Amino acid sequence: DAGVIQSPRHEVTEMGQEVTLRCKPISGHDYLFWYRQTMMRGLELLIYFNNNVPIDDSGMPEDRFSAKMPNASFSTLKIQPSEPRDSAVYFCASSFQQGWTEAFFGQGTRLTVV
Amino acid sequence: AQSVTQLGSHVSVSEGALVLLRCNYSSSVPPYLFWYVQYPNQGLQLLLKYTSAATLVKGINGFEAEFKKSETSFHLTKPSAHMSDAAEYFCAVSSNSGYSTLTFGKGTMLLVSP
Numbered sequence: 581d582a583g584v585i586q587s588p589r590h591e592v593t594e595m596g597q598e599v600t601l602r603c604k605p606i607s608g609h610d611y612l613f614w615y616r617q618t619m620m621r622g623l624e625l626l627i628y629f630n631n632n633v634p635i636d637d638s639g640m641p642e643d644r645f646s647a648k649m650p651n652a653s654f655s656t657l658k659i660q661p662s663e664p665r666d667s668a669v670y671f672c673a674s675s676f677q678q679g680w681t682e683a684f685f686g687q688g689t690r691l692t693v694v
Numbered sequence: 695a696q697s698v699t700q701l702g703s704h705v706s707v708s709e710g711a712l713v714l715l716r717c718n719y720s721s722s723v724p725p726y727l728f729w730y731v732q733y734p735n736q737g738l739q740l741l742l743k744y745t746s747a748a749t750l751v752k753g754i755n756g757f758e759a760e761f762k763k764s765e766t767s768f769h770l771t772k773p774s775a776h777m778s779d780a781a782e783y784f785c786a787v788s789s790n791s792g793y794s795t796l797t798f799g800k801g802t803m804l805l806v807s808p
Contacts, residue, residue, distance in 0.1 A: 622798065623784065623798040625796075682743055685738040690735075
């Protein structure tokens with residue numbers, strides 16, 4: 581398997597624009613996680629899915645953020661409208677199950693909102 | 695509730711010296727503990743994990759960590775640092791209690807000088 585695949589790797593956009601980040605989890609994994617990494621706050625869990633169903637979105641910062649998982653092999657994280665404070669690296673990760681199994685991370689998407 | 699504290703945002707060692715990165719956790723149930731490494735512009739990669747078997751866990755690249763319940767610690771060590779070990783290291787805690795997710799520490803940047 582090629583691992584968790586995220587696209588794009590880098591995104592630069594203007595404030596107010598819509599941004600869509602994409603993730604393809606490892607085949608067979610039934611958990612998918614979206615994290616945000618910043619210098620100030622470290623790694624934050626935004627939302628996670630189990631079998632394509634959102635389980636906990638309490639980490640989503642505000643209504644401008646939304647995530648979907650239409651099928652087992654694809655998820656999106658959308659920011660609309662984007663703001664400069666959304667600039668961060670966004671990681672997608674997947675795992676077989678919770679607890680003792682590790683999560684496998686994608687390479688991340690570096691988002692810059694100007 | 696669970697949390698992780700990593701002491702020291704930066705640790706500097708000389709090549710060939712002992713590496714010690716500290717991690718203390720808090721968990722109301724028996725924890726699973728992980729160390730991840732992040733190289734520049736990369737995603738997180740698992741180094742090792744503790745899942746209630748042996749308390750001394752060996753990982754990749756010569757790293758190991760010891761689970762000490764009495765001290766609620768899971769420090770990461772390597773006898774001899776190599777230049778290629780320079781990276782950011784994250785300790786994380788999870789559990790098998792319901793929908794438990796990985797909670798990460800703030801990370802420790804390891805700097806290795808020649």
